[in-house]
Amino acid sequence: MVEPDAVVESVPAAVPAVEPEVEPEPEPEPPVEPVLEAPVEPEPPVETEPPLELELEAEPEPEPLVEPTPRDEPGDVAPTAPRTVPASVVGTMEPTEPAVVVQGLRKSFGESVAVEDIDLTVPAGSFYGLVGPNGAGKTTVLSMIAGLLKPDAGTIVIAGEDATRHPHRAKRHLGILPDRLRTFDRLTGRQLLAYHGLLRRLDRAVVEKRVDDLAQAFDLTNALSRPVSDYSLGMTKKVMLAAAMVHAPRVLVLDEPFESVDPVSSSAILEILRSYVAAGGTVVLSSHGMDLVEQVCDRVAVMVAGQVLADGTVAEVRGELTLEQRFVQLAGDVRDVESLEWLHTFSD
Numbered sequence: 001m002v003e004p005d006a007v008v009e010s011v012p013a014a015v016p017a018v019e020p021e022v023e024p025e026p027e028p029e030p031p032v033e034p035v036l037e038a039p040v041e042p043e044p045p046v047e048t049e050p051p052l053e054l055e056l057e058a059e060p061e062p063e064p065l066v067e068p069t070p071r072d073e074p075g076d077v078a079p080t081a082p083r084t085v086p087a088s089v090v091g092t093m094e095p096t097e098p099a100v101v102v103q104g105l106r107k108s109f110g111e112s113v114a115v116e117d118i119d120l121t122v123p124a125g126s127f128y129g130l131v132g133p134n135g136a137g138k139t140t141v142l143s144m145i146a147g148l149l150k151p152d153a154g155t156i157v158i159a160g161e162d163a164t165r166h167p168h169r170a171k172r173h174l175g176i177l178p179d180r181l182r183t184f185d186r187l188t189g190r191q192l193l194a195y196h197g198l199l200r201r202l203d204r205a206v207v208e209k210r211v212d213d214l215a216q217a218f219d220l221t222n223a224l225s226r227p228v229s230d231y232s233l234g235m236t237k238k239v240m241l242a243a244a245m246v247h248a249p250r251v252l253v254l255d256e257p258f259e260s261v262d263p264v265s266s267s268a269i270l271e272i273l274r275s276y277v278a279a280g281g282t283v284v285l286s287s288h289g290m291d292l293v294e295q296v297c298d299r300v301a302v303m304v305a306g307q308v309l310a311d312g313t314v315a316e317v318r319g320e321l322t323l324e325q326r327f328v329q330l331a332g333d334v335r336d337v338e339s340l341e342w343l344h345t346f347s348d
């Protein structure tokens with residue numbers, strides 16, 4: 001069921017793919033040959049980690065659309081954690097067409113229907129929240145949008161590219177934070193970020209600059225030389241989120257980006273994502289934090305049992321209620337605590 005090079009295109013045959021759980025896709029594309037003759041720049045003297053051996057063909061660096069914000073000016077950058085997406089990581093974003101259009105999407109696992117004929121439109125430049133109770137189908141939807149899971153039916157268009165017919169083209173626009181944080185954790189943080197950048201065919205010098213920028217933005221600079229396996233859960237999430245952004249994608253698909261992340265880091269991540277959206281990027285995230293979704297998302301979809309029961313602007317969906325009240329109303333309060341009365345009898 002897994003086809004490694006369906007996840008990150010242009011992976012050399014000897015290099016394992018980033019996301020191990022991928023279903024086969026119908027459009028094989030020839031892998032990009034590593035540029036063996038390309039000169040390998042020496043590592044800066046301060047680097048203690050072994051240099052990456054991966055060297056891929058460079059592609060031209062797109063001009064950033066936005067000017068650096070005042071907070072990107074050297075004198076104004078907070079010494080610990082700047083709160084904007086690094087200017088070097090902002091790509092060319094022209095919000096002329098929807099970032100994601102999903103139509104008639106279905107997915108079953110055996111007899112169990114996880115996602116049932118859903119339609120979603122995520123406008124470019126929006127902060128889109130996908131909420132729903134456990135098992136509603138959020139991860140399944142995001143995995144299909146991210147190209148990690150093949151739909152049974154339906155179409156997905158990413159920034160104008162039909163992901164069903166041209167998955168590799170569509171994936172160029174995507175940065176992904178999957179639900180399970182499986183990654184190459186024997187790499188140091190610096191190596192992991194550089195690996196993602198090189199896989200995306202960025203020039204080595206650009207990668208090095210962006211790795212430093214992202215590490216500073218995500219407050220990971222001091223951890224860059226340590227193996228990711230030594231990171232806490234929240235740090236792992238941050239380095240993987242940084243890895244998802246290194247190629248300046250148009251669309252970020254983030255499954256529970258704030259789970260296990262401390263409040264200070266959450267706030268920093270939020271500001272980075274907000275500045276990314278302000279620059280024309282699109283964020284689609286799932287979350288169980290209704291306050292957070294209500295606070296940061298401009299649009300939201302509520303999924304229950306594989307179906308989208310409500311979607312639109314946050315104001316449209318919540319109506320007179322809070323988003324949490326509306327969520328409970330739609331999801332149904334199915335708790336039956338009376339059946340747990342035995343729990344109060346204490347066996348000793």
Ligand SMILES: Nc1ncnc2c1ncn2[C@@H]1O[C@H](COP(=O)(O)OP(=O)(O)OP(=O)(O)O)[C@@H](O)[C@H]1O
Pocket residue numbers: 109112113114132133134135136137138139140141
């Ligand atoms: N690989 C799989 N094999 C079998 N069933 C699966 C698989 N992945 C998901 N499911 C089922 O599909 C349904 C939707 O799961 P999904 O993970 O998408 O829900 P979710 O809304 O993300 O839940 P949570 O909020 O708990 O993360 C569930 O019933 C789940 O058991």
